Amino acid sequence: MTNLIWLKGGACSGNTMSFLNAEQPSVIELITDFGIRILYHPTIGLEIGEQVNEVLNDAVSGEVPLDIFVFEGSVIQGPGGSGKMNYFAHRPMIEWIKDLAGVARYVVAIGDCATWGGIVAVPPNPTESTGMQYLKKDKGGFLGEDFLSKAGWPVINIPGCPAHPDWMTQILVAIATGRMDEMKLDDYQRPKTFFTDFVQTGCTNAVSFIDKIKGGFGKRGGCLFYEVGCRGPMTRASCNRILWNRTSSKTRANHPCLGCTEPGFPHHDLKKGSVLNTMKYLGHFPKEVPTGSNKVMFYLRSETSRLWSDKDKPNTSK
Ligand code: SF4
Ligand code: SF4
Numbered sequence: 620m621t622n623l624i625w626l627k628g629g630a631c632s633g634n635t636m637s638f639l640n641a642e643q644p645s646v647i648e649l650i651t652d653f654g655i656r657i658l659y660h661p662t663i664g665l666e667i668g669e670q671v672n673e674v675l676n677d678a679v680s681g682e683v684p685l686d687i688f689v690f691e692g693s694v695i696q697g698p699g700g701s702g703k704m705n706y707f708a709h710r711p712m713i714e715w716i717k718d719l720a721g722v723a724r725y726v727v728a729i730g731d732c733a734t735w736g737g738i739v740a741v742p743p744n745p746t747e748s749t750g751m752q753y754l755k756k757d758k759g760g761f762l763g764e765d766f767l768s769k770a771g772w773p774v775i776n777i778p779g780c781p782a783h784p785d786w787m788t789q790i791l792v793a794i795a796t797g798r799m800d801e802m803k804l805d806d807y808q809r810p811k812t813f814f815t816d817f818v819q820t821g822c823t824n825a826v827s828f829i830d831k832i833k834g835g836f837g838k839r840g841g842c843l844f845y846e847v848g849c850r851g852p853m854t855r856a857s858c859n860r861i862l863w864n865r866t867s868s869k870t871r872a873n874h875p876c877l878g879c880t881e882p883g884f885p886h887h888d889l890k891k892g893s894v895l896n897t898m899k900y901l902g903h904f905p906k907e908v909p910t911g912s913n914k915v916m917f918y919l920r921s922e923t924s925r926l927w928s929d930k931d932k933p934n935t936s937k
Contacts, residue, residue, distance in 0.1 A: 621653070622793040624719060625660040628705055629654045629739040629748050630692025633781035634730040635662045641784035642865070649788060658683065672708050679718040686704040687794055688723035688768075690716060693732040693739040693748035694761040704746050706813070707733050711759065717752075720762055724770040725794050726751065727777060729787055734776040734807075735882045736760075741889055750774070752808065756882045770799070776808040780879040785861055786813050797934055807882055809855070814880060817910070818851040821859030822870045828852070831921060834873060836895075843875040845905070848897045850878030852909030 627635070639646060639662075646663075649655045658676045659666060666674055676681040694716060695705035702711030720726045727892060728751040731737035735755050740748040752760040752774040760774075767773055777786045793802050803811045819825060823836060827842035834841020843849035851859075854876055858868045869876055876894060878886055887893035898906045910918040 620656045621686045621791075622658050622678075622684060623689060623791070624658050624675070624685060624723075624879075625691065626707070626712070626719070627661050628690065628692035628716075628801075629695045629732055629746055630730070632662060632691070634691045634733075634779075635660075637779075637781040638729075638787050639663075640864070641788045643785065644788055644792065646788075649791060649795075653792055655687075655791055655795050658685075675719070676706060676717060677750050679722060681722060685719065685723045687725050687727060687791065688719045688728055689727045690720075690733045690751055691729045693736055693746070694751060695739075695746045696749050696761065697745065697747035700747065720766070720768065720774075720823065723768050725772055725775060725799075726762075726766075726768045727775045727787075727790060728752070728775045729776050730750070730782055731780045731879060731884050732775075735884065737780065737890075738885050741885060743889050750776075753882060756807075765817060772799070773804070773808050773809065775804065777809075778809060778814075778880045778882070778884070779793040779856070780877070780884065783813075783856075783858065783861065783863065786810070789813075805855075809880070813857045816853040816855065816857060816860065818854045818856050818858050818868075818870065818876045819909075822851055822868075824870060824873075836875075837873050839873065843870065843873065844897065846897055847875045848893075848895050849875035850881070850907075851876040853907060854878040855880050856880040909936040 644652060651741040653883060659671060660756055678685040687830045694713060695715060696912060700829050702713035705712040707715060729735045732739050733751055735750045738750050739746060750760040752762050752766055758764040762852055775791060782803050793799050802855045805811050805814055824842045827834060828844055832841045834843045835847060851870055878884055900906060908914050
């Protein structure tokens with residue numbers, strides 16, 4: 620048996636909804652086939668009132684060993700670091716987080732709010748929200764940059780708004796089956812299996828990206844990078860390889876990728892003009908270019924290809 624406790628802080632519960640949509644394996648199969656014992660989950664747990672305290676206290680005291688502590692939502696530290704804005708089971712949630720993270724073999728942060736602070740932590744951040752071990756790109760967060768769980772792992776970050784069900788279930792299965800030695804984390808503590816390739820891998824608009832054909836919302840046959848702010852070339856996630864509901868993805872439905880698995884999310888702190896819009900220099904050159912590209916080279920290549928395509932256009936001026 621692998622004991623798991625799941626708690627929520629500043630959360631909309633979107634990651635729980637996504638988790639309940641898991642299919643391979645489903646949440647039921649996690650329990651029946653992989654031996655994951657959910658000691659408590661605020662949405663699906665049957666415990667109420669004092670029973671919740673009992674479950675949590677048993678884990679903190681070590682009476683019931685805790686293998687996985689999952690946290691969803693931001694860590695609310697306000698007001699003034701007291702955490703009293705988010706009370707749970709007779710205590711500020713931050714006290715439960717500290718205690719449970721201290722006894723768990725693995726700590727898993729699910730969703731952008733738990734990983735990097737997410738939308739809740741956008742300035743002025745009145746709830747003093749942060750992520751478990753990051754605030755945006757800065758390591759530290761609530762647990763501090765040196766935190767390691769009992770098994771010697773930092774917080775395992777599964778970002779996304781919400782995270783894809785496979786990203787959550789696969790990490791739980793790896794822990795439950797003792798295969799964590801095969802799991803590698805990237806520089807932001809994300810499992811490399813899901814967060815190495817870019818969203819652009821598998822996007823059906825990739826040819827339009829190369830040909831610089833501009834697309835728009837819901838419009839077939841163009842790339843969303845040039846006008847409507849698609850972040851597919853700067854965002855590491857497997858959305859276009861494993862698809863959502865095994866059926867589609869944002870960019871396949873011609874909606875721009877918002878870059879929700881990257882620690883900057885929401886990018887530019889939702890400043891006016893930064894959402895669903897490609898920000899440009901001189902109204903022409905994209906301010907952000909694909910990860911790994913040299914800006915000047917990218918602009919030069921874009922201009923050359925634009926000139927070539929203009930040259931190929933029929934002359935209609937006569
Ligand atoms: S920029 Fe977006 S829409 Fe264009 S190819 Fe990349 S992922 Fe697809
Ligand atoms: S396509 Fe982009 S915004 Fe949508 S879920 Fe994937 S990473 Fe997040």
